[in-house]
Amino acid sequence: MKLAVVGGGSTYTPELIDGFSRLRDTLPIEELVLVDPAADRLDLVGGLARRIFAKQGHPGRITTTSDVDAGVAGADAVLLQLRVGGQAARNQDETWPLECGCVGQETTGAGGLAKALRTVPVVLDIAERVRRANPDAWIIDFTNPVGIVTRALLQAGHKAVGLCNVAIGFQRRFAKLLDVAPSDVYLEHVGLNHLTWERGVRLGGPDGADLLPRLLAEHGDSLAADLRLPRAVLDRLGVVPSYYLRYFYAHDEVVRELRTKPSRAAEVAEMEKQLLEMYGDPTLDEKPELLSKRGGAFYSEAAVDLAASLLRGGGSPVQVVNTYNNGTLPFLADDAVIEVQARVDTSGAAPLPVSELDPLYAGLIANVTAYEDLALEAALHGGRDRVFKALLAHPLIGQYEYAEALTDQLIAHNREHLAWV
Template identity: 75%
Template sequence: MKLAVVGGGSTYTPELADGFARLRETLPIGELVLVDPAEERRELVGGVVRRILARQGHPAVVTTTGELDAAVEGADAVLLQLRIGGQAARNRDETWPLECGCVGQETTGAGGLAKALRTVPVVLEIAERVRRANPDAWIVDFTNPVGIVTRALLTAGHRAVGLCNVAIGFQRRFAGLLGVEPERVLLDHVGLNHLTWERGVRLAGDGGSGGAGGAAGPDLLPGLLAEHGESLARDLGLPVGLLRRLGVVPSYYLRYFYRHDTVVEELRERGSRAAEVAEIERRLLDLYADPAVDEKPKLLEQRGGAYYSEAAVALVARLLGSGGVADAPGVQVVNVRNGRTMPFLPEDAVIEVPAEVGPDGARPLPVAEVEPLYAGLIAHTTAYERLALEAALRGGRDRVFDALLAHPLVGQIEQADWLTDRLLAENRDYLAWA
């Protein structure tokens, strides 16, 4: 089995390698190709990836290249983990929106739109080249903003599924609190990428459905909130009273919506997350350059993306029908076409819910009716994502303005106007039409 990682020079990649090594029976990779235009980074990362696999006795051949077409030729699956413009562009995305009182963040608000505009055309070009090289290959998108990028891929007819680590992070957290194996934890996870709520937590019996969706046993979330609400709320930066009153656990990203002005002030005082990540990346690359390093560094946990490798291995294995999941589809939280799952959204919207995943792709499982408190924000953000995709595909200042005006975190003429001009000025080098 051949797997290509586009953006293979990312400091995330050793996390993937560690998962590939530990879970080799689930996903038996014979060839791993790391594709990245930055030669120095890909060679440093490639070296530590080889050492991690060798330490754990994994036989895969690891190659590195800057040539996409050769890398994806014959690949069974292609993972996308791109950051167009690098951490420098992310730092700008997270700082200039603060000047007009808007959240600066790489996946939502004006910064998220800027990233989408830079990213979607590049991802679609890569996907076309993957399709020409191997029309049966699966594309797994981990590139933010995942919902918009996955919608672009599916709209263009690609065999693609979007992946985020938020759901698996909650699964692991709840499993630890309950003292059970993570695979037994079933989540009622509903929403859009980076706009989700955990509405229920149940346990599957032996041989359960792979850690998401389904309905086995009583809902344990009320007890979790009663006993562990304080720690959960603290990690999310939200009041524990809100979690207990609503009876849900929102994703961390809901903080940008529920406490917008507070977050803006915090970001102004603290500075951008991008600056922190850039320093972590510098230190990681120094570690990767050490030929004695043959394990995933502890520092990598501070980079983010926890459990990314486990989620990616499970998803690719199910899509390819390999290893221990070959006989039957499994259930996993992914980003997938809505269809009629949430009837208040367009069928071509991309949602993040438990889905049955197998060689034929991902099919969202039915979800209980979404409460108005969440459905309203989901619908509002979905409308923005549609406009954002149109701006990314067709360009034009007016389309950028429309997307910003439609965004729940902007929504005011003066702010949308200022943000549009600043976004275009900051990203002129990446937007052919600007």
């Protein structure tokens, strides 16, 4: 089995390598190719990756290349984890929206739209190269904004499934609180990528006892603290929202905070410098503890599970993924991309039924889906007017003065990445 990781020079990659190594019985890899245009980073990450495999006794071969076509040739699956423009572009996404009093974040709001506009054309080009190399290869997308990028891939006819680590993070957290194995915890996870709620936490499967009320009663304070929301909000809703919902439920508070501290991108950039220095140490043969602060917790385990199911039918039969709605949420079009539990096998991902949603959640999902429709149109076809309409439709913007100003800012800061400018 051959896998390729596009964006393999990311400082995330040792997390992925560690998972591939530990879980090699679930996903036996004979060849792993790390693909990245940044040859210097690729050498450092590739060297550490080989040492991790060697230490853990993995027999697979790891190679590196900056040539996408060579890297994906013959691959059974390709994982996408790229960041067009790097942390410098992310830093812009997280700062210029604040000038209009709107949240600055890499996947939400105006910054998220900027990332989509930069990313979708690049991902589609890579996907076409994958299709030419092997039309049967699966594409697993971990590249943000995952919902929009996955929809672009599916709409273009690619064999693609989107992946996020939010659900597996909650699963692991709840399992620890309940003192059970993570595999025993089934989440009623529903929404869009980075716009999800846990409506139930069931033991043993979808028909098991719902322990969410108990979790909220016994651990509501710690859960609320992690989400940086008042405990009363969780109690009143009776659900656990993803931490991205704070941008919606406490938007103005978040904006005030973001204006008073360095961007997350600046923090990550500094962290990446330290990590790359560590990766260059020839004695390092495991992922360093600092990597846990970089983000992407449990990403490797989710990726292995998904790839194993798609390629061999050997992973968990039900997983949280991003895929076509296909009637699951009746208020959305079939070709909207949602994030829910799905049955996953070698034929792809099929969403499981979802019970009727409260208008509080359905309304926001519908609103953000409308924005994502317009965002994808802007990413595919360009044009200032399309960018403006997407921003105007976003529930965190929604005023024409803001949308006009943010459109100008977005184009000015991303000119080098927008072919239509």
